[in-house]
Structure formats: C-alpha cells, structure tokens
Amino acid sequence: MNEWEWQLLEDKTLVDHVMISGVEVRTGDRVRLFPHKGGDILDIALHGQIATIESIEQDYEGKSHVCVVLDDDPGRDMGLLRQPGHRFFFNPSEIEPLPSQDQTNDQRQKDVIQKPRILVAGIGNIFLGDDGFGVEVAQQLARGNFSASVRVADFGIRGFDLAYALQDGYETTILIDAFPHGQAAGTVYVVEPDLNDPAASLPQASFVEPHAMNPLNVLRMATAMHGPLKRVLLVGCEPATFGGDDGQMGLSTPVQAAVREAVKVVERLVEEVLNEGRSTATN
Numbered sequence: 050m051n052e053w054e055w056q057l058l059e060d061k062t063l064v065d066h067v068m069i070s071g072v073e074v075r076t077g078d079r080v081r082l083f084p085h086k087g088g089d090i091l092d093i094a095l096h097g098q099i100a101t102i103e104s105i106e107q108d109y110e111g112k113s114h115v116c117v118v119l120d121d122d123p124g125r126d127m128g129l130l131r132q133p134g135h136r137f138f139f140n141p142s143e144i145e146p147l148p149s150q151d152q153t154n155d156q157r158q159k160d161v162i163q164k165p166r167i168l169v170a171g172i173g174n175i176f177l178g179d180d181g182f183g184v185e186v187a188q189q190l191a192r193g194n195f196s197a198s199v200r201v202a203d204f205g206i207r208g209f210d211l212a213y214a215l216q217d218g219y220e221t222t223i224l225i226d227a228f229p230h231g232q233a234a235g236t237v238y239v240v241e242p243d244l245n246d247p248a249a250s251l252p253q254a255s256f257v258e259p260h261a262m263n264p265l266n267v268l269r270m271a272t273a274m275h276g277p278l279k280r281v282l283l284v285g286c287e288p289a290t291f292g293g294d295d296g297q298m299g300l301s302t303p304v305q306a307a308v309r310e311a312v313k314v315v316e317r318l319v320e321e322v323l324n325e326g327r328s329t330a331t332n
Contacts, residue, residue, distance in 0.1 A: 064105040072146040080144040114138045165200040168219040178297035179288035179304040182227035186311045212270035221280045227288040234289035235303030
C-alpha cells in the first residue's frame with residue numbers, strides 16, 4: 050500500500066512511543082532499518098540505512114507503524130513536511146534503535162523533526178491576473194525571518210497538495226487568496242470561516258474564481274480527508290481582473306499595491322498566534 054492509500058483508508062492514532070528490543074523510541078530518535086526478507090527492490094536498497102523517526106502511528110487494528118525519513122535522502126526536508134515519496138513505514142520489528150553513543154546530535158535531530166505550528170499558504174494562478182495575489186504574497190513572506198514554528202509555502206494551483214498538507218495538525222492555517230468580496234479592488238481583509246460550515250461563513254462571490262482551488266474547495270477536500278483542522282484564517286484581496294479568456298501575467302495596479310499590506314497583515318497574525326501560544330504555555 051502506498052502512502053496516499055494509507056492516509057485515506059486507515060484510521061490512525063499517533064503514538065507517543067513504542068518499545069523495540071526493550072528500548073523506548075520516540076519521534077526524533079534515529080534508527081537503523083532492517084526490512085524483512087522477501088520484500089521488493091526498495092527494501093533491499095533501504096537495508097542498513099540510518100533514518101530518523103518522523104512519527105509513530107497506530108492503525109485501526111492496534112498495530113503500530115513507524116514512519117521514518119532517511120538521513121541520506123536529498124529530499125529529507127520534504128519527508129519532514131510529510132510529502133509523499135520521502136517517508137517510509139516500517140513494522141517496529143524491522144528497525145533497530147541506535148545506541149545512545151551514536152545519538153550525539155539527538156537534540157538537534159529532535160529540533161529539526163519538530164513540526165511547525167502555523168501554515169501560511171499562498172494559492173492562485175499567476176497566469177490569471179490578480180489570481181496570482183496569494184502566490185506573490187507567499188513568495189515575499191518566504192523571504193522573511195520566521196521561526197521554525199512557521200511554514201510558509203506557495204501552493205499555486207496545487208489544491209491536492211494543500212489539502213494533504215492540512216492533515217498535519219497545524220494549530221493555525223493562514224490561506225492567502227484573491228477573491229471578490231464586494232469591495233474596492235485592492236481591499237485586504239481577514240475572514241475566519243466556520244469549519245463546520247465554511248460555505249455559510251465565506252462570501253459566496255469568492256467561489257466563482259477561475260482557479261479550481263478556491264478556499265471553500267480546499268476546506269471541503271481537507272475535511273473529507275478527516276484531517277484535524279483547527280483554526281483557519283483567510284487573508285483575501287478584492288481583485289480587479291482575472292485577465293478574461295486570454296488570461297494575464299502580472300497583478301493589476303491596485304492589487305499589486307495591496308501585496309505589501311497583506312504581507313504586514315499576515316506577519317501580524319502570525320505574531321498574534323505565537324504570542325497566544327506563549328501565554329498559554331506560561332499559564
């Protein structure tokens with residue numbers, strides 16, 4: 050079964066730790082892989098490889114599965130972001146905990162494996178005029194100096210990838226998009242949709258966008274995947290044009306002028322969320 054089938058078909062429970070050969074292992078610990086004999090060519094290639102535990106999950110039958118990312122994988126960062134093709138599931142009997150003396154960088158590994166709390170996602174189509182607003186804002190934010198608690202990504206029109214990313218249990222997700230709201234072109238505003246009924250809490254005009262990945266479709270897809278959606282904020286901008294039938298490269302003048310404002314709005318929202326987390330931790 051590939052990872053996408055695993056995500057869809059299995060009811061999973063995250064497990065804090067698992068005992069392997071009398072040793073307690075947790076997320077962030079490093080292990081050596083010993084796939085059972087009789088596997089495929091990938092099992093042969095992974096034999097003896099050193100990896101880091103990304104998560105420990107339990108299926109509906111109560112069986113534990115250890116998800117790892119390879120230390121030598123050039124795409125290791127993609128695995129840490131739970132992207133397909135860079136994460137591998139093993140039975141606990143197929144992995145061996147590394148001796149403590151081999152884990153001199155244990156704390157550094159656990160810092161790296163720690164998942165961000167906030168996802169900032171820009172969406173839109175750069176070939177459809179102002180629809181590229183979310184992409185432009187996300188690209189500017191990506192050049193900022195956010196902490197490891199924040200992941201900024203330009204998802205473009207990759208609705209499937211964004212819905213998949215929303216399964217990672219972010220405390221807050223900030224979606225950035227251009228959609229009609231009945232205001233003057235270039236107006237920036239923040240909406241917090243009701244995740245139980247997003248269609249009722251978001252302006253209906255926003256769902257005639259030319260790209261298929263509008264906020265409602267993304268939330269519907271993510272909800273259908275039974276992900277742990279928590280808080281979602283939508284930073285929107287009133288578009289002036291989507292370029293008509295022929296499309297258009299570049300943002301209109303009022304929407305381009307709104308990019309900087311939107312960057313500041315997102316930065317403020319991120320700071321507020323992080324401050325709320327600090328206040329909760331100290332109480």
